[in-house]
Each structure stands twice: as structure tokens, then as C-alpha cells.
Amino acid sequence: MFVSYKWLAEYVDLSGVTPDELAEKITRSGIEVEGVDVLNEGMKGVVIGHVVEKEPHPDADKLNKCQVDLGNDEIVQIICGAKNVDKGQKVAVATVGAVLPGNFKIKKAKLRGEVSHGMICSLQELGFEAKLVAKEYSEGIFVFPSDAEVGADALQQLNLDDAVLELGLTPNRADALSMLGVAHEVAAILNRDVKYPEISYVSTAEKASDAVKIKVEASEDNPLYVAKVIKNVTIAPSPLWMQSRLMAAGIRPHNNVVDITNYVLIEYGQPLHSFDYDRFGSREILVRRANDGEKIKTLDDQERTLTTDHLVITNGTEPVALAGVMGGANSEVQSDTKTVLLESALFNGQRIRTASKDHGLRSEASARYEKGVDPKRVHAAAERAAQLISLYAGGEVLEGSVEVQSATFEPAVVKTTVNKINRVLGMDISAEEIKAIFERLGFGVETDNSVITVTVPTRRGDITIEEDLVEEVARLYGYDNIPTTLPVGQAIPGKLTDYQEKRRKVRRYLEGSGLYQAITYSLTSEGKAAKYALEASELTKLALPMSEERSVLRLSLLPHLLDALKYNLARQMDQVALYEIGSVFLSEGKDQQPLEKERLSAAVTGLWHSHSWQAEKKPVDFYVVKGIVDGLVDLLGLTNQIQYKQANRAGMHPGRTAELFLGDKLIGFIGQVHPTAQKELDLTETYVFELSLVDLLTATVEETRFEIIPRFPSISRDIALVVDKNVVVGDIEQIITEAGGKLLKDVSVFDLYEGDRLEEGKKSVAFSLRYFDPERTLTDEEVTKTHEKVLNAVEEKLGATLRG
Known part of the structure; x- marks a missing residue:
């Protein structure tokens, strides 16, 4: 609006x-x-000018040389290309130095050798939308009425000072x-008063009831229909002030009669329609449902086929309007119209909505009928329009109106209490203040102790229940005036649980690591459901699936994440990193609701680091994804509780897959998708992980302990151990750690060698060991003694030897 x-x-x-x-x-x-x-923001220097002389430009066929009086005996020459410019017109002139919309500044110029002191403007050049400009001025300059004052502010006359x-x-x-x-x-x-327009006009002795009769067959769709008849109208442009107001409201001016009906529509919110009485075809108005297949040609010159769901206004035989939506071309008010039949009616909003939707016709009238109009304004709007047609079209209004009314319209009466209002709002508003608010709204109010009875005017059809009254009090009292209080109770409302807070941290960490969140379907196909599942389970099938592709509940998030990677790679997105937090569904047996468990999965492919000018590009590999998981585990404080173990899993690369254990419990896996599966999905080298999020987030976290910054130096020893190729490095590291005891603080791998300098079936793994005692400086003898224990342990348990 x-x-x-x-x-x-x-x-x-x-x-x-x-x-x-x-x-x-x-x-x-x-x-x-x-x-x-x-x-008029930013605009200035536009006045009303009088075209004193007009002659063709001597050197241009499409230009005119105009002498324009700007008032105060100032006559300037302006070159104008508008087709409709003519001698004697009052026009809008942007003088030299004027500023138009878009900060367009007018300067003195020469056009084909002739000097031009300004510009004669169209309404579009003054900021009006083209679709709102009346047809006669849509392709040329705007012409003011002949009584316009020369030299006056044109922007003010066009109501642009608004x-x-x-x-x-x-x-x-x-x-x-x-x-x-x-x-x-x-x-x-x-807190001020509303002033309604004063309605008064002189009617003729002839009665409207003698000129037209009304019959309403569809009374449920049309409970009230009012008609007035105005004779001897003169069709002409409406007053300039009315045209400018309509354009400000987003409505294009047409002529005085049509503009008046639109003006009253905006003023009262009541749609009106004007028929040419002489073209109407009879003296009877019949309102009925359309016959199936019946046709009508509407004002937009489109022939429309109707159904029994549509309400029409007829002349007794043929439709002359699609009720509440658009009038018919056969009864349109035209330049030779002398008698106007004015309609003001109340139509069922749903019926109007159906017709508007079926025919793709959305109008100011239909929008208001759909949402509901005030039945008490139907008569008032008709009288207001009759007054304006009498005043601005010279019409003679026949005495009275013709109407058919099949329903009564009473204001709603709603009760509430002061306690109810204050309890809901958490406020302490007095009964007197509440009563004053309803009176400011124009509602009838009666109080009986704490009970407030409110009579709601029919214009406020949205107020029907007690809660509506509470809302009115709140918004008029001021939401800003609702007091701020701290919540009281056992728990603070809105606080995240520990689990929710950790889950939010996980999301932030993964997105900070460069992964994008994905949300995939919980429903999948039987072929995909069990792939990459962390736990084996029977499938949970839907009784009535929409398709085979969405027939069972998933056991893993990865199949659909891999589908998402495939979709992106097929569209030249060669770097994709996605994660998802969602539920999998483990069967609890027949006719039992499945058990939901929250999982965290990710799938990454392509380059991890792009090829930039100062560094080489780096494709994703196992250790990139493991690094993401390590960082997540560290964030949750579980670093010392997580172990990786080499594993073989269906659908995963046999040499690049590991399972994660929290203590002795399997909580996930990480690795590369099997090359065969990659090929089937048209994927490049892809790495994934799936973790039991609920186990990670509910695990007991060891208490954080702080240590004093070391005052004593540490001693490092490097060893290269030759072991069988099938020995897992993690097992070697565990044996070293156990044998090193309290003095061994750190063990790290820094080299792996497999080559022709070693026996067949052997490999060399190099470790760096750091010995340290926070209480004193270690001696070489102490370190050597502990170090030898380490060497003896790996030799005894793994048959490892020092590489020479």
C-alpha cells in the first residue's frame, strides 16, 4: 500500500x-x-511555462523551435522533440540550472545550430513511472490545464512536493x-482524531429505482449490492490533483469517471465499478454464477472462458463484468458516455480469489476483496463517488440507490480482562490506560470491574478473539515499553545443552577448515542404504515409498555425500569438500521405531591447496583428511583417548583406510574411497570419514592439567629400526612408549625406507625419542639405561634390529 x-x-x-x-x-x-x-528529492528549477510560439526547426525534421513564457515577462527559446508540443500549451519546463532525477543537470545548449534555454519535460523525465502516465502523455510532454499559473512551481502543481x-x-x-x-x-x-470527507450533493427528482432493477441469485457470494445512476456526465480528464494522487498510489489515470472510482477505492478501500448505462443492454442487473463455458470479453480486450466457480454481473442475459476482478468491454465507460451506472458491492473473497487466479488477473479491487472489505463502507463509498462524479464530471445523480442485501453485518464483540492482558504481556498497564488505547483505535469500550468488553468496528475484521485485543494493546502501548526482566527458574530458557554446544563447535571447526555443510535425504535406495555403514543393521523400509530411490532409511551419510561430489564434479567444480551432521536409522526389529544415531561424515576431493604464485598445488590425500579429524579430536579434548588402526572395509581402499577407536569402542573410519567405486561414480581421488558423533560428544573428557614451563633440558635420541614389512608402525610406537617409562616424553616417526639396501621383506622406520625429567637435568647414563630398555623391548617383541 x-x-x-x-x-x-x-x-x-x-x-x-x-x-x-x-x-x-x-x-x-x-x-x-x-x-x-x-x-521531488534532488529536483529543482522546474516551472510551468506557456508555449507562445512553435515552429519547425530549420535544420531538423523532428525538432520544434518553441518560444516559452516562464513568467515575469521572461520568454526563452527551447528546442523540443516531442510530437505533441504545440502553441498555447502550459508545460513543465526545466530551466537552465535545473536538476532532474538521476542528478541530471540542465544546461544551455545548441541543437543543430539553434540555442535551447532549458527543456520541456515529460512526466517520465520528472520521475513518474512510464506505466503510471496517462496514455495521451505516455509518448510526449505533459500538458497542464489551461488555468495553470505561468511561472508557478511545476513540481508542486504535480504534487511532487510529497x-x-x-x-x-x-x-x-x-x-x-x-x-x-x-x-x-x-x-x-x-492520539488524534480522524476527519472523514463531507459528502453532499444535489440529486434529481428522478429515482434510481425507476432506472434499474437488481436481482442477486448467488446471495452467498454477493450478500450486498448497491447501484446508483448518474446522468448527463461529461467524460474528460480528471483534475490534476486527483491524477497525481492516483499515480502516487500506483494507479494510472484514465478519465474523470474511472479515476473517481479508483480514487474512492484507495480512499475508502471499497472497490467500485462504473458501467456505461446506455451500453449495459438492459435495465436489469443480475448477479449469478457463470455458466460452464460462458465467455466474456474483459476491459483488456481478452476473451475469457468462465466456469461455474466464477461470479459474474449480467444484464439479465450476458455477462458485463467478472465480479470483483474486471469489467466487460461491452459496457465500458467511453468518451461518449452520458449516463453512468455505478456499482458498489460486497463479494465473497474466496470467490473473487478463484476468478483472479484462474484468469491471471490481479487488480487493486480483487486484492481488497480477497482480504476482506468493510461492509459498512459499501454505501458510503457509492455516495462519495456519486458526489465526485457530480462535481468533476457534471453528472446529475438520480435520487436514492438500488440495493439488495441478504445478510446483516454487526460489529464483533470481544471480551478480555486487565489481568489477562498484563499476564500475557508481562506488564502492569492500568485499566484506564487500556481503555484509552481502545478508544484511540475507535473501538467501543465498556468496563465492568476488571472485565473489558470491546465492540470492534467492522473495518477491523482481523479482531475476533481475546488474543487480538492483547496484541492491539501491546503495539499501541509500545513494544519498547515492555520491561526488561531476567528469567527466573531452575534453568535459564534458551541455553544450549552441553551436547548442542559441542555440536555447534564441531560445525564451526569444520567450516573453518574449508568444508561446506551439506544436507542430504534421509531416505535412500536399498542398494545404497548399507554402503559404508559403521554398524550393521536390518533396513527400515517405508510402507508406501514415493519411489524406489527413496524407499528405505539410510545407515550411512556417505553414499549421498558422494552423489553430491559427483554432481559438482560433473559441473566443473573440481575442488569439493563437504560435511554433514545427520541421523542414521538402526533397526530395532519389526514394527519397532528405528533407533536414530547422529553421525558426522565428510567427503573431500580435488586440490586442497590451489597452485598459487608462491607455493605448489597440493591435492587432497589421506593425511589431509586425517589432519582434519585430528584437529576435531583435539578440539573435543579426546586426543589421548583416540587410536587409529589399519583396516579393510567394503568400498574403501585396502591400503589407505583406518578405523578410529575411543578406548576399545569402534567409533568411525577414515580413508580413500575404493578406486572401483570412484570409477563407478566418475570421481577423482576422494577421501572420506564417518564418525559416531554421539560417542564423540558424550565421551568423558579428561580434566585439563597445566604443567610448569620446563627449566631443565631434554635429551633426544634417534633410532632406525629394521622390521618386517607387515609390522605396523603404531605397534612399534606403542612398545617404545611403554618401555621408555616416565622419562620418555615424546616419540615421533621421521623416516621410512624400503629399498635394495635392505633384505627382502624388510623396512626401516626411524623414530626420534625425547627424554626429559621436569625436576632435574638427566645424565647420559640415565638416558642410555632407559634407551637400552627401549631397544631390548622392540627386539624381543618384534625382532627389530638397529639399522647400521
Whole structure:
């Protein structure tokens, strides 16, 4: 809804409140103002000029040389290319030094040898949208009425000295789809009164009931229909102030009668339609459902086929309007129209929505019917339109109206209590203040002790229950005035559990490591479900699957992550690193709900480091992914509890796969996808891991202990051990650590050799051992004694020898 600030000021006193301040107050009261558009922002120097003379440009076929009076006896020459410029016109002139939208500055110029002191402007050049400009001025300059004052500010005459507030309305606030509705809202916010337009006109002795009869067959779809008849109208352009207000509201001007119906639509929120009485085809209005296959040609010259779901206005035989959506071309008000049949009606919103959707016709009228209009304004809007047609089209309004009403419309009565309002809001608002808020809103209020009975006007159809009243009090009292209190209770609401907090840390760590989060389907196919599963389980099948591809619950996250890698690689994304935290579903037996366990999986392929100017590119390998897992384990404080063991798993590379153990419990695996599986999926070398997240996050973490910074030096010894090729390095390291005792603080591998200088079936593994005592300086004898224990242990248990 676009709301003109100047127009709104006619209904409620806005003195002392700027458009921006008003926008802030409306937003704080519950209706979001999405923007404030100052129409003349940055513009200046545009006046009304009078074209005194016009002659063709001597050296250009499409240009005219105009002599323009700018007032105060100042006549300047302006070269204009508009087709419709002519002598005697009052036009908008951007003088030399003027600034137009887009910071376009007007300077003195020469066009084909002729001097031009300014520019005669079209409405588009003054900032109006092309779709809002009346057809006669859509391809040329704008012409002011002949009584326009020469030299006056053209921007002011076009109502561009205005600001337009754009309201972002929720569907329940249909009342704010009108200027009067917004006026009531603003009046409540500012605690001021609403001033309605005064309606008065002189009607003729002839009665409207003698000119037209109404029959409504579809009374549920049309509980109220009002018609008025206005004779001897003169079709002409509507007043400039009305045109500019309609354009500010986003509506294109047409002629005085059509513009008046649109003006009242915006003013009252009540859609109206004007028929040419002489083209209507009869003196009877029949409102009914359309016949299946019946056709109507609407105002946009499109022939539309109707169904029995559509409501139509007919002349007794053929449709003349698609009710609430668009009129028919056969009864359109045209330049020769003399008598207007004016419709103001209440239609069922769902019926209008159906027709609008079926025919792809979305109009200002249909939008309001769909959300609900105020039944009490149906008559008032018709009278207001009759007044304006009488005033600006010279019409003679026949006495009275013709109407059919099949339902009554009573205001809603809703009760609440002071205690209820304060309990819900957590506030302490007095009964007097609550009553004052409802009175500011224009509601009827009665109090009986703490019980408040509110009579809600029909314009506020969104208020039907007690909670609606609580909301009205809250937003008018001010959400900013709700007191701040600390929560009281056993637990602080909203605090993350320890598990949730750790899981959030895991996500942040993985994303910081360069992995992107993926979310894949929990449903998969039977062929994929058991692949890469950490635990064996029967499959949990859906009773009525949508497809075979989504027929069972997954046992592993990896199959779909690999599908995601395949999808990206097929689209030239050759560096992909994804992770997912999600549930797998382990069967608990037939007719039992499966057990959900949270898993963490990742799949990485391509380059880990791109080829930059100062370093070589580095493809992903086992140790890159292991490094990610090591960092995660360290983050969770489980470094000393996790062990890697070489493993063979289905679908994984036999020499590049390890299982992870937390103590003695298997909690995951890591490694390269088997080359055969990579080939089947068209993947490059891909590394994955899947971990039991619930085991990692619920594991007991050892207490953090701090040590004094060492004061004494350590002693390092390097050894190269020759062992059988099938001996696992981890086993060697474990034996060394156990034999080294308290003095051995660190063991690390720094070399592996397999070559022709060793016996067949042997390998050499080099370790660096660091000995240290925090209480004293170690002697060579002590280190040698411990070191020999290490050498004896590896020799006895593994048959290892020192490499010479």
C-alpha cells in the first residue's frame, strides 16, 4: 500500500510529524514501512511555462523551435522533440540550472545550430513511472490545464512536493488498504482524531429505482449490492490533483469517471465499478454464477472462458463484468458516455480469489476483496463517488440507490480482562490506560470491574478473539515499553545443552577448515542404504515409498555425500569438500521405531591447496583428511583417548583406510574411497570419514592439567629400526612408549625406507625419542639405561634390529 503523506494529512492532523518520523512510529506499532519515497528529492528549477510560439526547426525534421513564457515577462527559446508540443500549451519546463532525477543537470545548449534555454519535460523525465502516465502523455510532454499559473512551481502543481510511505502489510491488516484505514491507524498512534470527507450533493427528482432493477441469485457470494445512476456526465480528464494522487498510489489515470472510482477505492478501500448505462443492454442487473463455458470479453480486450466457480454481473442475459476482478468491454465507460451506472458491492473473497487466479488477473479491487472489505463502507463509498462524479464530471445523480442485501453485518464483540492482558504481556498497564488505547483505535469500550468488553468496528475484521485485543494493546502501548526482566527458574530458557554446544563447535571447526555443510535425504535406495555403514543393521523400509530411490532409511551419510561430489564434479567444480551432521536409522526389529544415531561424515576431493604464485598445488590425500579429524579430536579434548588402526572395509581402499577407536569402542573410519567405486561414480581421488558423533560428544573428557614451563633440558635420541614389512608402525610406537617409562616424553616417526639396501621383506622406520625429567637435568647414563630398555623391548617383541 502506497500512502501519500499530503493526502493522509487531509484525514488526520500530521503537524509536527515528518514523513520519516511517521514511518518510524507506524513501523513500531506493528505495520512495517518498507520505505519513504520523497518524490521531488534532488529536483529543482522546474516551472510551468506557456508555449507562445512553435515552429519547425530549420535544420531538423523532428525538432520544434518553441518560444516559452516562464513568467515575469521572461520568454526563452527551447528546442523540443516531442510530437505533441504545440502553441498555447502550459508545460513543465526545466530551466537552465535545473536538476532532474538521476542528478541530471540542465544546461544551455545548441541543437543543430539553434540555442535551447532549458527543456520541456515529460512526466517520465520528472520521475513518474512510464506505466503510471496517462496514455495521451505516455509518448510526449505533459500538458497542464489551461488555468495553470505561468511561472508557478511545476513540481508542486504535480504534487511532487510529497512523500510516499510504502506499507508492507500482512494479510490480516486489510483495513490498512485504504487511506481512511491508515488514517485510523495513524490517529491511534498520535492520539488524534480522524476527519472523514463531507459528502453532499444535489440529486434529481428522478429515482434510481425507476432506472434499474437488481436481482442477486448467488446471495452467498454477493450478500450486498448497491447501484446508483448518474446522468448527463461529461467524460474528460480528471483534475490534476486527483491524477497525481492516483499515480502516487500506483494507479494510472484514465478519465474523470474511472479515476473517481479508483480514487474512492484507495480512499475508502471499497472497490467500485462504473458501467456505461446506455451500453449495459438492459435495465436489469443480475448477479449469478457463470455458466460452464460462458465467455466474456474483459476491459483488456481478452476473451475469457468462465466456469461455474466464477461470479459474474449480467444484464439479465450476458455477462458485463467478472465480479470483483474486471469489467466487460461491452459496457465500458467511453468518451461518449452520458449516463453512468455505478456499482458498489460486497463479494465473497474466496470467490473473487478463484476468478483472479484462474484468469491471471490481479487488480487493486480483487486484492481488497480477497482480504476482506468493510461492509459498512459499501454505501458510503457509492455516495462519495456519486458526489465526485457530480462535481468533476457534471453528472446529475438520480435520487436514492438500488440495493439488495441478504445478510446483516454487526460489529464483533470481544471480551478480555486487565489481568489477562498484563499476564500475557508481562506488564502492569492500568485499566484506564487500556481503555484509552481502545478508544484511540475507535473501538467501543465498556468496563465492568476488571472485565473489558470491546465492540470492534467492522473495518477491523482481523479482531475476533481475546488474543487480538492483547496484541492491539501491546503495539499501541509500545513494544519498547515492555520491561526488561531476567528469567527466573531452575534453568535459564534458551541455553544450549552441553551436547548442542559441542555440536555447534564441531560445525564451526569444520567450516573453518574449508568444508561446506551439506544436507542430504534421509531416505535412500536399498542398494545404497548399507554402503559404508559403521554398524550393521536390518533396513527400515517405508510402507508406501514415493519411489524406489527413496524407499528405505539410510545407515550411512556417505553414499549421498558422494552423489553430491559427483554432481559438482560433473559441473566443473573440481575442488569439493563437504560435511554433514545427520541421523542414521538402526533397526530395532519389526514394527519397532528405528533407533536414530547422529553421525558426522565428510567427503573431500580435488586440490586442497590451489597452485598459487608462491607455493605448489597440493591435492587432497589421506593425511589431509586425517589432519582434519585430528584437529576435531583435539578440539573435543579426546586426543589421548583416540587410536587409529589399519583396516579393510567394503568400498574403501585396502591400503589407505583406518578405523578410529575411543578406548576399545569402534567409533568411525577414515580413508580413500575404493578406486572401483570412484570409477563407478566418475570421481577423482576422494577421501572420506564417518564418525559416531554421539560417542564423540558424550565421551568423558579428561580434566585439563597445566604443567610448569620446563627449566631443565631434554635429551633426544634417534633410532632406525629394521622390521618386517607387515609390522605396523603404531605397534612399534606403542612398545617404545611403554618401555621408555616416565622419562620418555615424546616419540615421533621421521623416516621410512624400503629399498635394495635392505633384505627382502624388510623396512626401516626411524623414530626420534625425547627424554626429559621436569625436576632435574638427566645424565647420559640415565638416558642410555632407559634407551637400552627401549631397544631390548622392540627386539624381543618384534625382532627389530638397529639399522647400521
